[in-house]
Amino acid sequence: MATKKKSDEKAVQRPADKKGNGGAGGNGTGPSTEVRGDAKLRQELLRSMLLQRRFEERCAEAYALGKIGGFCHLYIGQEAVSTGTLSMLRPDDYVITTYRDHGQALARGISPRAIMAELFGRQDGTSHGKGGSMHIFDAKTNFLGGHGIVGGHVPIATGVGFAIKYRGGDQVCICFMGESVVNTGAFHEALNMAGLWKLPVVYIIENNRYGMGTSLERASAIHDIYERGAAYNMPRAQCDGQDVFAVRKAVGEAIDRARKDSIPTLLEVRTYRFMGHSMSDAVSGTYRTKAELEEHMKRDPIALLRHTMQDGAEIDDAWVQKLDEELKAEVQAAWDFVELLHPCVVEDLWKDVLVETTSQEHTSTPG
């Protein structure tokens, strides 16, 4: 899929980049941001994606068994988007996302046990069982949730960008959203302010083509939805979301622009979900044909990366099988561990509604 990129109208001054691929670099202690990286990086990317896949498959099973309740939105098929994006971030960057958050939480490095404990409604879950699948939060990794209202988190991302600029920092905020979000008022208001005030936010549309069962074409007046960035004077692009390197490249350029020049980007990443909108919804039949689904499943992001690595003789079938068994065992161990955990203490129902604290005096020079 061709990558189209439109630059901001004014020429953006950037320091000369040695490798010429727009890698972020940071302060040198950040992740490897060269797009294709070395063999070791590629193995990490594959591991990250396959962990998500195996985790989500077990979640489907757990949901069917009644161990996960409520709404459960699986990330299967979209793993290159989470891994591709989050592998380009520093630990002090911020991430905010929708209710389809398991994949991103895992890619950010949150422990499978803690996430599964949350899904199973245990005290030791990421939110102590108070949030559930749609509300994974982790302060340690600046993972700001896990939000249930379509579009509601996008102004929050703008606010995080504002705070970064207020403090004179060079962090960026990644804001994932589905393609349905671009029709909400909140999206419009949030991007307008980010474009107006020049805030370091990368808005990433995970375009998996369908809301619950309403296709993009039936919801949006335009189909190249990244073009909406023009309304906000915002650099914008689209890329192939099944190709982890394409994601890394596009996201890397956007992060670079945000970090160095505090300019936001609207990035449309074209992907596809292999399961239904949620575990309560049809996988196919009403709004998409089984044939369409099967066609898209041929571009499985994990298989694509694996084939690339195998073609380069970096790995072989035995290596992949070993990795897969390891990850399956890791997820099984998480399940076994979580099953033994105590349920939430009922007295904790009343906890964390309000905090008791007030602020101390605080003056510091920003940045």
Add this chain to the structure above:
Amino acid sequence: MTFRDALGQAMREEMHRDDRVFLMGEEVAVYQGAYKVSKGFLQEFGEMRVVDTPITELGFAGVGVGAAMVGLRPIIEFMTWNFALLALDQVVNVAAKTLYMSGGQFNMPIVFRGPNGAALQLAAQHSQAWESWLAHIPGLKVVAPSTPYDAKGLLKAAIRDDNPVMVLEGEMLYNTKGDVPDDDYTIPLGKAELKREGEHCTIVTHGKMVLVAMQAADSLAKDGINLDVVDLRTIRPMDVETIATSVRKTNRAVVVEEGWEVCGVGAQVVDYIQRDCFDDLDAPVVRVHQADVPMPYAKNLEKAAKPDLAKTIAAVKQVMYID
């Protein structure tokens, strides 16, 4: 000092005390504030700390929420609380609930403030009182100052509170005057105040209706009827103890509010009274509130709709079985 200047002084002091505090809203900076509460702020603090927004209540409420999540302390001004209806998704679904949904990881040290309730002939869309909608939500605090002294103390406390606090002011209160000390004082949230003492009847009220209640107390005192006037100051969490102490003493209560009757704040007050003071009551509690209609424009119709001094006095007499 005016109520308006007391709010301004509160914000100014807090912005000096803590450089994480900033003010954001429509016309707060260059225009010097739609109601001049932030007059002079842009010159004093600069454009990063006093931020004019486009007309995007949902958007900038969310910007405040995001900034609060990562450690800043926003004051988000709604030009009036009527426009905040657009922002309620951020206030209710995010600001109120994120601490809980995150299992205690992310608190929201944010203040949402602005004029609330009716002014004069602004008609239906610009005259609503919002305290009962907001007070319904666990995870929010809701305050309604009635005097300049309370305005400064409550707003300073709200800014220092590490939770989301809704501050309901009033255009009709901005020009009222009162003594306001220059020093650094706060009023604790969740504490009502007995603004007048009397043995015959309790009025429980808040916001601009406190002024009406005090006038009623003055007028009725001439007839030998002495009132306790309980100013709630904080709607949520409500100071039930102060209400109950008063009603146990007077045995009669009138609840005055500018909002509507159905599911209004007054309905909650009455529930607390019947729950905690049932055996102390000599009469059913009487409520005074806006007529159950959208606010009309015409002067005489608006007057007929609004709670006022005459209606309050009549309510006291009713609860005392006088006339």
